[in-house]
Amino acid sequence: MKRKIAVVTTSRADYSHLYWPLHDLSRHPEVDLQLIVMGSHLSPEFGATVGEIERDGLAIAARIECLLSSDTDVGMAKTIGVATLSLADCLGQMRPGLLLLIADRYEMLAPAAVALALRIPIAHIEGGEISEGAIDDAVRNALTKMSHIHFTSTFAARDRVIVLGEEEWRVHRAGAPSIDHLRRDTLHTREQVEQQLQIDLQQAITVVVYHPVTIARDTTREADELFAALQQIAGRIIFCYPNADAGSRELIERTRQFQQQRPDAHVFVNLPALTYWSLLKNVDLMVGNSSSGIMETPSFALPTVNVGLRQQGRERARNILDAAPAQADILAKIAIARSPQFCQSLQGMQNPYGDGHAAEKIVNVLTSVPLGEELLMKKSR
Numbered sequence: 001m002k003r004k005i006a007v008v009t010t011s012r013a014d015y016s017h018l019y020w021p022l023h024d025l026s027r028h029p030e031v032d033l034q035l036i037v038m039g040s041h042l043s044p045e046f047g048a049t050v051g052e053i054e055r056d057g058l059a060i061a062a063r064i065e066c067l068l069s070s071d072t073d074v075g076m077a078k079t080i081g082v083a084t085l086s087l088a089d090c091l092g093q094m095r096p097g098l099l100l101l102i103a104d105r106y107e108m109l110a111p112a113a114v115a116l117a118l119r120i121p122i123a124h125i126e127g128g129e130i131s132e133g134a135i136d137d138a139v140r141n142a143l144t145k146m147s148h149i150h151f152t153s154t155f156a157a158r159d160r161v162i163v164l165g166e167e168e169w170r171v172h173r174a175g176a177p178s179i180d181h182l183r184r185d186t187l188h189t190r191e192q193v194e195q196q197l198q199i200d201l202q203q204a205i206t207v208v209v210y211h212p213v214t215i216a217r218d219t220t221r222e223a224d225e226l227f228a229a230l231q232q233i234a235g236r237i238i239f240c241y242p243n244a245d246a247g248s249r250e251l252i253e254r255t256r257q258f259q260q261q262r263p264d265a266h267v268f269v270n271l272p273a274l275t276y277w278s279l280l281k282n283v284d285l286m287v288g289n290s291s292s293g294i295m296e297t298p299s300f301a302l303p304t305v306n307v308g309l310r311q312q313g314r315e316r317a318r319n320i321l322d323a324a325p326a327q328a329d330i331l332a333k334i335a336i337a338r339s340p341q342f343c344q345s346l347q348g349m350q351n352p353y354g355d356g357h358a359a360e361k362i363v364n365v366l367t368s369v370p371l372g373e374e375l376l377m378k379k380s381r
Contacts, residue, residue, distance in 0.1 A: 042064075104140035134213065141164065185274050192278070206334075
């Protein structure tokens with residue numbers, strides 16, 4: 001009998017992290033992979049990224065329509081409810097031996113809650129991290145306590161999961177699986193990226209990835225200062241769409257307005273993972289508040305200005321400069337990030353989030369850990 005392992009993906013961001021674990025699980029002779037696709041993957045507004053999964057040749061076992069066409073916190077809460085109802089039927093019929101979840105998106109609470117009720121063991125990737133300016137922080141900790149196997153990105157994150165009361169044998173430092181792209185893929189050349197995006201990358205390029213600050217009642221309250229600062233900087237600016245959180249539509253509208261005022265600004269709803277990584281290799285600066293700016297840019301020693309509250313508390317490599325959500329401070333940190341002295345100081349740096357071998361570590365554990373009551377019954381420490 002093959003081991004049935006279900007994996008949930010809800011967005012472009014987590015799919016880029018799950019790509020190599022999914023790739024390896026789908027080809028494992030002893031695994032029956034059941035891929036569940038939901039959330040913004042199925043939304044045309046956010047690029048219908050389910051198409052990317054299909055183009056990658058992965059079989060989709062279930063599609064869960066749950067994302068409300070909303071821009072409010074109430075819409076987020078209802079999305080969790082709709083997803084829970086649909087997943088109860090899906091997982092109740094599927095009955096996998098393991099359910100693999102990743103990270104900290106609010107909608108991941110739905111499959112975790114359903115699996116708990118159905119006595120399906122949960123494995124969780126990227127627990128133990130900190131992002132105090134987003135509800136993601138509470139979601140991540142909740143998923144940790146509901147899970148039975150843990151794969152952390154850093155050693156410090158592993159320690160935090162153990163401090164939460166998890167038994168040490170359950171907690172594995174694997175690294176962030178998104179970094180596996182750097183080792184296992186051949187990145188596009190600058191000329192190839194220019195052709196794909198129809199953008200000249202030979203001048204100064206700033207990539208902006210900015211999401212709503214979901215811990216705040218006004219999730220876009222920091223945006224005015226960010227856009228004011230971006231108006232003052234020279235060079236081409238490339239925006240990537242925000243996550244599907246409360247306030248995302250407002251940020252998208254602000255971005256489109258900015259683009260109309262700046263002919264050298266470009267907006268992309270979605271970029272395939274390999275294109276995105278190749279872009280990071282060929283730009284000069286990232287600005288925003290995305291976890292990508294914290295976890296992935298160190299692999300390229302890319303100067304990054306992290307703005308505001310959202311990523312407060314997360315471990316940082318030395319390429320990260322934190323800026324208050326104020327125009328003057330954002331501009332000051334951008335000036336430092338663009339300075340030859342700062343760029344030179346990043347030579348030889350390492351990424352604390354892994355070495356590109358996460359998927360193989362994750363798959364080895366998922367395919368060998370004993371299932372049953374021993375895995376389900378967690379002992380207090």
